[in-house]
Amino acid sequence: MKRKTYWGYGVATIADAAPYSFVTVYSIVFFTTVAGLSAETAGMISAVTIILNGIAEMSLGYVSDNWNSKYGRRRPFLIFAVVPLGVGLIALFTDFGWDETLKVAVYIGAGFLFWIGFGAYYTPYSALGAEIAPGYNERSVLRTCARVFGIMGNILGMVLPLAMVELLAGLGMSDRGAWFSVALLIAVVACGSILITWNSTRGMEKPPVEDKTKPKAGLVQLLRDYIQILRLRPFIFLIIVIFAFVAANTFYSSNMVFFARYKLGLGDQVTSTIFLISMIVNAICTPLLGWAAIKIEKKNALALALLVSGIGAIVFRFLDVSSYLGLIAYACVFSIAYAAFWQLFNAVLYDISEVGEFVMGKRVEGSVISVYGIAFSLSMSISSKVLGSMLEWGGYNGALAEQSAHAVTTIENAFMLVPAAALILAAIFQFLYPLNKGRFELLERALHNKRKGLSYDTTGLDRIIRK
Template structure:
């Protein structure tokens, strides 16, 4: 059964049900409707966490090879991006079709998510079945809350990796939040034109995946991250400030180039995290993938929430007025947030990646040291001192 797979099996059906409940209005009074949706949202994210952390932690257990982990995340990224494209396009189309058939938009939303909720149960169950026997390590381990302070945050390599992942996700969140305002008020795009831009963005991320995977295989994960994020930061910092509303081709060129950095956040970020587990194993003799992925997941949620909150404050500060023509100052503020607000976080994440001590060679040396230590034989700590 393993340590992770029972969670994946256990939440498959509840995840489908709670997805349906999240978009279903049972006609309660306004007060009880608020209570209902607060409870459902809390349950949704609880179940999502119970699925997400074991699922992502499996990548550290299924293989200990530095490059295989990148390959594993590459496959995951492809399916994730395809699902993102379908998830962005299908639901609204399904709602419109169901509304025209039944004449009730609330029912259409409920029926649509009931279908998608049922559909998502089967890939979760398939993941549970397909990973049977893939957990390579003993099922019993233990962790205490104080281990987060005593071991996780004292893990030097993890601190740099967490900085890379959190800062890049903050840049991604700022870009995603402000891009809608940038396209609507500065570029003058309608909702349909915005949908096309997002579709192109998601589609192009798939095209970048082999390129990023190749850089990672040749030069390591951190250089794949630095190159991809560096290109995105340059596009944001310069392109978003010089583009004009009539420069449609230029804007879409920006979207294509930026998509490489966006997928790099997912690909290289998630493939770096498993390598931290071996550092902890060398120090403590225990493998605690779930502890590290749990801390990363929680840190990401805080970072994303903070980013969106800061965007809201910044929009108010520059004089943004919802659904109205914007002043020159507000338009400049929106452009600056989209350009420089994103780029600042991306550049900081690149700096953290450059300082990241983990490399392919050090990871291999670390695995050899763990094997020798477990056999009671002497090992050379000199080659791994920087990552400890």
């Protein structure tokens, strides 16, 4: 692959990192402190919109696998995604000033629109990466380049919002106007990055293979394909990793602002600095993780990073973090897992495409990413609802400048203990994941012969191919 191919593809990762970070980190903060909703209601809105997205996204990968146009299978969806992603994101951070019932309905609609746009971009975009980088190590390099833009997106969507809101408020703008302006900026940058990648990846897709024996596309075939993908042995391990990491990240990122405010009494500008330091750690980790992915294999590098962060989270909870420096240290430790997942997990996931083709007899990159997206959405929905309920039960009240001791303890546990348990679980199953480089190369040889109608040997593939 040419270097410009890696970078041309990778730039759209901004549209993954910036909107995703902004929504997952700040939506509950915005709903409770600006829109005036309870934590329970805010968690419910997040849960409902995400699960609705998961249902809608169910078809996106399958449709892109079976799409046939002169513009390609995946790239047309990038154009389609721009409007709903941008409009939905802006609406999610607009305080309409209506009564609570109407607000809830509007935010659910806005969230659904946003996640539809996000899924319509992310699923085909990720599947496109599996196509243009077919090699085991090439995929690690591709995701390393994409991660560079991901860090830029994280800075925009995670680090800068609080500082920008504070700056705009200092210039005389209302809180509602400041949040709207930040959402507008992020939407414009994210959608612009998608358009750049759409233009940069012209002609890079593999042409669809005409197969007259292929079953007709439809709902029944979609369900059959997804059931087969879920039964692929390596994918079962990855499903558990997805659920566990998403739970850890949701609890960590959504509680960062609350922990800094109510446990340590820090201002929002200081919290932004902590997020910035986290992104610096991400940047440092990026080349190290890229190197580790080649030296000890990407699956092992990811598992080790998850384990280190999980153990670190337990240590920090029992040390009782009560200082700014302590919070920075914990954020740095968690950032190791965060950087590793977003850099390496898709590279690991891409390899399921070859397993799927061997078992199912067709390329299913889009369907694999779509099933991943469904699992991701389901985990995020459940985590958001549990978090909202946990804060409510713990006595959290967004209208109060100070929280009760019980509420602060609840925030601490949600910020550290829950992520710790989830990360350790994810690390265990990532270590157990059976598809390594050696087995992937054996699979490639068997798949090459199978495509040509030649005899092939499955010796050594018993752990990844169900007989």
